Amino acid sequence: MAVEMAYSELAAPVDLNHPGHYVHWGVVQISVANLVVIGLMVLVFVAAVLLPFPKGRGRR
Amino acid sequence: MSDSASPSGNATRDAKRVGGWTGAARRYAVRTLPPEKLLPDTQPAYMASWIYVFGVLTVSSLIVAVATGCVLALEGPGWWHASSVGKYVNSLHLWSVELFMFFMVIHLWGKFFMAAWRGRRAMTWMTGAVCFLASVGTAFTGYLVQQNFDSQWISGQAKDGLNAVGIGAWFNVLDFGQMLMWHIVLLPLVLGLLTAWHVLLVRRRGIVPPIDALAPEPDEQSAATAVQP
Ligand code: HEM
Numbered sequence: 001m002a003v004e005m006a007y008s009e010l011a012a013p014v015d016l017n018h019p020g021h022y023v024h025w026g027v028v029q030i031s032v033a034n035l036v037v038i039g040l041m042v043l044v045f046v047a048a049v050l051l052p053f054p055k056g057r058g059r060r
Numbered sequence: 061m062s063d064s065a066s067p068s069g070n071a072t073r074d075a076k077r078v079g080g081w082t083g084a085a086r087r088y089a090v091r092t093l094p095p096e097k098l099l100p101d102t103q104p105a106y107m108a109s110w111i112y113v114f115g116v117l118t119v120s121s122l123i124v125a126v127a128t129g130c131v132l133a134l135e136g137p138g139w140w141h142a143s144s145v146g147k148y149v150n151s152l153h154l155w156s157v158e159l160f161m162f163f164m165v166i167h168l169w170g171k172f173f174m175a176a177w178r179g180r181r182a183m184t185w186m187t188g189a190v191c192f193l194a195s196v197g198t199a200f201t202g203y204l205v206q207q208n209f210d211s212q213w214i215s216g217q218a219k220d221g222l223n224a225v226g227i228g229a230w231f232n233v234l235d236f237g238q239m240l241m242w243h244i245v246l247l248p249l250v251l252g253l254l255t256a257w258h259v260l261l262v263r264r265r266g267i268v269p270p271i272d273a274l275a276p277e278p279d280e281q282s283a284a285t286a287v288q289p
Contacts, residue, residue: 047110048114049111053108
């Protein structure tokens with residue numbers, strides 16, 4: 001029981017033991033996992049452009 | 061030569077184009093990448109933006125991917141498939157690559173919207189673009205050498221595409237040994253050399269100013285860096 005607990009705590013946060021989920025949009029077909037990664041990249045890109053950069057030394 | 065002991069003597073030697081190919085190579089290296097440019101102590105104020113950090117994040121995750129890959133190579137598949145430390149290092153290898161691609165794409169978007177190929181930076185852009193292609197190939201061959209059903213399925217699908225474009229007989233995705241060699245020898249070598257070239261080009265040209273900004277006046281820089289190669 002204790003061992004099972006330890007394993008379940010270490011288990012992947014998403015259950016991967018099934019075929020992936022896909023979205024279909026006309027001829028476009030993409031897995032939800034890839035879509036999430038693209039969404040995260042867009043978010044991080046927007047954050048990188050908008051968030052202020054801490055002031056540093058040694059700049060002209 | 062008697063005059064080589066004094067600094068002016070060295071200058072004379074450099075001006076005289078003596079020293080054979082080693083002298084010529086040194087003069088070329090110092091001219092294109094003087095130490096102040098190679099390892100600068102200041103950067104223009106417009107670099108104070110998070111978007112400029114993504115190139116270095118890409119380099120950092122590449123270093124982790126290569127280092128963990130070297131550990132995998134030292135220990136072998138029996139270790140990375142079966143032992144828990146092996147699986148952990150295998151995971152570090154996978155996730156550093158995930159981050160590498162993630163950071164590289166944001167870097168690419170940033171450079172695209174800045175039109176960062178301006179100001180004689182076309183080669184920086186092109187080496188970056190080829191880095192991207194080489195990374196896709198490295199990741200692909202990495203998936204092919206997992207030795208599991210995933211890699212079997214991926215190579216089964218890929219072989220039809222590669223046969224259709226006519227390179228399947230030479231680049232054979234079902235040939236495990238060949239794919240392993242591409243993954244751990246050829247492509248990392250190409251990627252490493254391209255990345256070094258890419259970063260040295262950035263040092264040589266300085267970082268690109270935002271579209272409406274002016275680069276710092278040449279006379280604000282040291283005399284050595286003011287000369288445009
Ligand atoms: C192996 C992948 C890559 C690595 C390690 C890398 C690394 C770097 C680094 C460290 C810089 C310095 C400035 C900065 O970070 O913003 C840089 C600049 C640059 N990168 Fe990359 N890069 C990679 C891929 C790419 C790709 C895919 C492109 C676009 C096709 C690209 C285009 C550029 C350009 C145009 C610059 C010059 C920008 C400037 O002068 O400020 N790079 N890169």
